[in-house]
Amino acid sequence: MPQLPIQQSYATLPSRFFAPTQATPVAAPRLIRLNVPLADALGLDSTWLAGPQGLAMLAGNQMPQGVDPVATAYAGHQFGHFSPQLGDGRALLLGDAPDREGRLWEIQLKGSGPTPFSRRGDGRAALGPVLREYLLSESMAALGIATTRALAAVETGERVYRETPLPGAILARVARSHIRVGTFQYLAARQDVAGLRVLADFAIARLYPLAAQAEQPYVAFLQSVVAAQADLVARWMLVGFIHGVMNTDNMAISGETIDYGPCAFMDTYKPTTVFSFIDERGRYAYTNQPTIALWNLTRFAEALLPLLAEEEEDAVTVAQQVLASFHTHFHAAYFAGMRAKLGLEGEQDEDETLFKDLLDLMEREKADMTNTFRALSHAGVLSGQDVAPAGLPPTFGPWLARWRVRLAQEGGANWVIRAQSMARVNPCYIPRNHQVEAMIQAAVQQGDYAPFNEMLHLLATPYVEQPGMEHYTLPPTPDEVVPYTYCGT
Secondary structure: OOOOOOEOOHHHOOHHHEEEOOOOOOOOOEEEEEOHHHHHHOOOOHHHHHOHHHHHHHOOOOOOOOOOOEEEOOOEEEOOEEEOOOOOOOEEEEEEEEOOOOOEEEEEEEOEOOOOOOOOOOOEEEHHHHHHHHHHHHHHHHOOOOEOEEEEEEEEEEEEEOOOEEEEEEEEEEEOOOOEHHHHHHHHHOOOHHHHHHHHHHHHHHHOHHHHHOOOHHHHHHHHHHHHHHHHHHHHHHHOEEOOOOOHHHOEOOOOEOOOOOOEEOOEOOOOOOOEOOOOOOOOOHHHHHHHHHHHHHHHHHHHHHHHOOOHHHHHHHHHHHHOOHHHHHHHHHHHHHHHHOOOOOOOOOHHHHHHHHHHHHHHHOOEHHHHHHHHOOHHHHHOOOOOOOOOOHHHHHHHHHHHHHHHOOOOOOHHHHHHHHHOOOOOOOOOHHHHHHHHHHHHHHOOOHHHHHHHHHHOOOOOOOOOOHHHHOOOOOOOOOOOEOOOO
């Protein structure tokens, strides 16, 4: 085997943070897809990874010398209810690999068998959720949104048993860090202040090194995580992404999107949209995501209280001050994004009303979110030459007139250049839920990966229109709507 540039940094932490665990071998592994550009960026030999020895590692059948997997411990609030011990029940952290800039990325197998944290689960993953996470995480990366990345997907040659027997699979994914809000909650629940300090120092060095230079490093750490999460959720909102299960154990402190379970992109703009079958009260609905992000960050701040100040009352005051900055960060990121989506270069006080009125109009007209913004990204629509733009109902007329007045106030714009700028932030392709489900069914029922590969290729350049791919821009017909998605556990 070649020498892999993988080191196990997390295992240098105290042993109570994790459990050394070996993957459970599978019967007949077969490589579905290897992310060659990502492997190359991480200094991994993609030819070796695609070969027998690489496949053995990706399937969990045999680890190269020096790769010692661990399952990490964490707690979490799940739909508002606290569980003091969760942990990696079906995932193993293999170690870190440096990218071309020297930044470390953790490599993890998901679906590699039971761990000490499996809670009577089988530790496996079904093929459908693996393909969903691969496709959606890579789509999010192409959209410019911080996310875990998919390194490889492997068939196991075995069945997993959910409601029905399903083909099994394993996902190899990478992230700047898999440390979650729930990781800190795990230590806080045990009143392990020493452990909190060790974990915070590790996270600061790994993710936010500038915080170490601050007068109060742990306060700066909290500020950094709040800002990163605010920016992340704003970016979700701008493309209509709904995470679906924003439990504290599914919030990475790195500010990356993690754990693609019952997630999806909206078609028809409807703020109350949910995709999780068990989210009956809409806790994690599209419109609630900023509120839930702040709720989760408040739990994070509570866990950090012993590090923020010597006296608890002072620590609470500091935490409240930092948490109060969330809305400032979120609104700055969101409104900057909306201005870019609408071709606005400057700021005016009336812009927020202009944005709100457009979204209200989209909701009333049951407009497709992605297609509406893409339709606005044409020079003829911007200039007013297209009096009745394709894809926009006549009721948009008065709003379009207001928008064009606002654009004209910025003076003498080159409409073609401005349209090109808008097209770079308003995707024409998203992984539409009905098309994702059709792709999954083709793979699960017929072993046909052509739709998966086609969608993956298309979504790698979501802002570039491709001839012959117009059907990927179509919203679902009423009989194609897929109202719920599932996490696959």
